[in-house]
Amino acid sequence: MPKRGYHHGNLRQALVDAALALIEEKGPTGFTLSEAAKQAGVTPAAVYRHFAGREDLIAEAARQGYEIFADLMEYAFDKGQPSALASFEATGRAYLAFARKYPGHYISMFESGISVNHSPELAMVSSRAMGVLEKAASKLTENMPEDKRPPSRMVSAHIWAMSHGVVELFGRGSPGQKSPFPPEELLESGIGIYLRGLGLIKADS
Known part of the structure; x- marks a missing residue:
């Protein structure tokens, strides 16, 4: 047979x-x-x-991760409306939530060394995720005087970097790293300090 x-x-x-x-x-x-x-x-x-090889396999895992990530970011942004501040803070928290819930995807996206330009599909979906944060930043800063308004891409990059740092150091149980504060509180207070510096929220908020 x-x-x-x-x-x-x-x-x-x-x-x-x-x-x-x-x-x-x-x-x-x-x-x-x-x-x-x-x-x-x-x-x-x-x-x-x-x-074609392991790199292609990991790139596909990253692409799927970015799809999930972008959907979560969009949901967080929409849930926070009509407050621009709430939407902005929610997208930051969504980053931390994603890293915890989808560690394999997170590692594929940010720790594997795979470029977001590995394929057009990966580049497109990673841009969609970053675009949500840029949209939130643009909405938050739109009422600032034009001569004092930072580029929304710069603001979103700062928050992305802050979120990533909290995740890497304290959000995923990195060996030897322990914060006396929950990662959510670290991220929220960090965003608050940043936004106060821009004059977007009051000093006593």
Whole structure:
């Protein structure tokens, strides 16, 4: 009786899911394609029908992560309206929430060394995520005098950097790093100090 070929309902996604689990366990460079294939229940040769190599596999995990991330950011922005300040703060908190809930995706996106320009699809979805934060920054600063108004891209980049720093140092259990304050409080107070410096909220708020 001839041997039947392997059939998988969605092998491509099964490989991404396997990679995400391995990334959480071993990091983005700590696993091989053979390990991903084994975890997905296929031969290593089957991987190459969908991905050129490990970098392509991680890039797809990152792309899917950015899709989730952008959706969360948009939801946070919409939920905070009609207050521009609430929307802006909500998008910052969404960053921390995403990193906690989707660690494999987060690592693929920000710690794997994969460029957002790895593919047009990855570049487009990463721009969508950043665009939400820029929109929030633009809404928040629109009533500032034009000669004192910082570029919305600069404001969003500052908050992105602050959010990323809180996540990396205190939000994901980095070895040896322990804050006396919850990450949410660190991020909220940091955003508050930043916005007071711009004159966007009162000093006693």
